[in-house]
Amino acid sequence: GAVVSQHPSWVICKSGTSVKIECRSLDFQATTMFWYRQFPKQSLMLMATSNEGSKATYEQGVEKDKFLINHASLTLSTLTVTSAHPEDSSFYICSAGGTSTSYNEQFFGPGTRLTVL
Amino acid sequence: DQQVKQNSPSLSVQEGRISILNCDYTNSMFDYFLWYKKYPAEGPTFLISISSIKDKNEDGRFTVFLNKSAKHLSLHIVPSQPGDSAVYFCAASITGNQFYFGTGTSLTVIP
Numbered sequence: 001g002a003v004v005s006q007h008p009s010w011v012i013c014k015s016g017t018s019v020k021i022e023c024r025s026l027d028f029q030a031t032t033m034f035w036y037r038q039f040p041k042q043s044l045m046l047m048a049t050s051n052e053g054s055k056a057t058y059e060q061g062v063e064k065d066k067f068l069i070n071h072a073s074l075t076l077s078t079l080t081v082t083s084a085h086p087e088d089s090s091f092y093i094c095s096a097g098g099t100s101t102s103y104n105e106q107f108f109g110p111g112t113r114l115t116v117l
Numbered sequence: 118d119q120q121v122k123q124n125s126p127s128l129s130v131q132e133g134r135i136s137i138l139n140c141d142y143t144n145s146m147f148d149y150f151l152w153y154k155k156y157p158a159e160g161p162t163f164l165i166s167i168s169s170i171k172d173k174n175e176d177g178r179f180t181v182f183l184n185k186s187a188k189h190l191s192l193h194i195v196p197s198q199p200g201d202s203a204v205y206f207c208a209a210s211i212t213g214n215q216f217y218f219g220t221g222t223s224l225t226v227i228p
Contacts, residue, residue: 108218
């Protein structure tokens with residue numbers, strides 16, 4: 001089955017620093033990847049849609065200058081949290097839909113837990 | 118390798134009938150399981166969860182069953198309503214640190 005990996009799985013950083021999270025589709029090409037943030041009551045919030053070779057589409061209320069998304073290849077999308085603050089501490093999850101998968105099929109990464117001190 | 122699997126990409130059910138969505142997992146260390154519902158163009162929303170110490174959890178029309186020996190969980194929706202039409206993802210976690218998601222099952226409830 002298709003596998004999506006995320007790196008790192010857990011990161012702790014100081015306030016004001018930037019953190020990059022990678023999302024990789026290991027055995028398929030993903031033209032579209034999605035970035036989610038998980039809130040305390042366990043709902044996932046879609047942050048942005050990342051399209052290979054073009055700018056990401058951000059959901060309303062998500063600061064594009066703070067959450068930089070790059071989808072430079074068909075197997076890699078990165079989310080950079082710039083000037084992180086404690087309120088950015090959360091669980092970030094990516095998912096990918098490949099060109100060969102059905103429209104509704106999404107392969108999720110295991111998530112990255114970010115803790116900002 | 119996919120640790121959480123939803124082998125049925127789609128399911129169609131008549132309104133008023135029961136919808137049963139299935140999920141299988143391979144890692145016996147998973148201790149928490151969740152179901153998410155996703156509408157098109159929206160992020161998944163949490164639906165119901167179950168701890169590994171239980172075998173059933175019920176919330177209104179939604180019931181999740183866990184069979185640890187078979188490494189299988191299922192979501193029952195009864196009665197099914199047209200508004201339930203969405204994609205449903207199951208997810209599994211080890212102590213809440215990482216979540217492994219299935220690939221989703223698209224449910225269509227036919228009026």
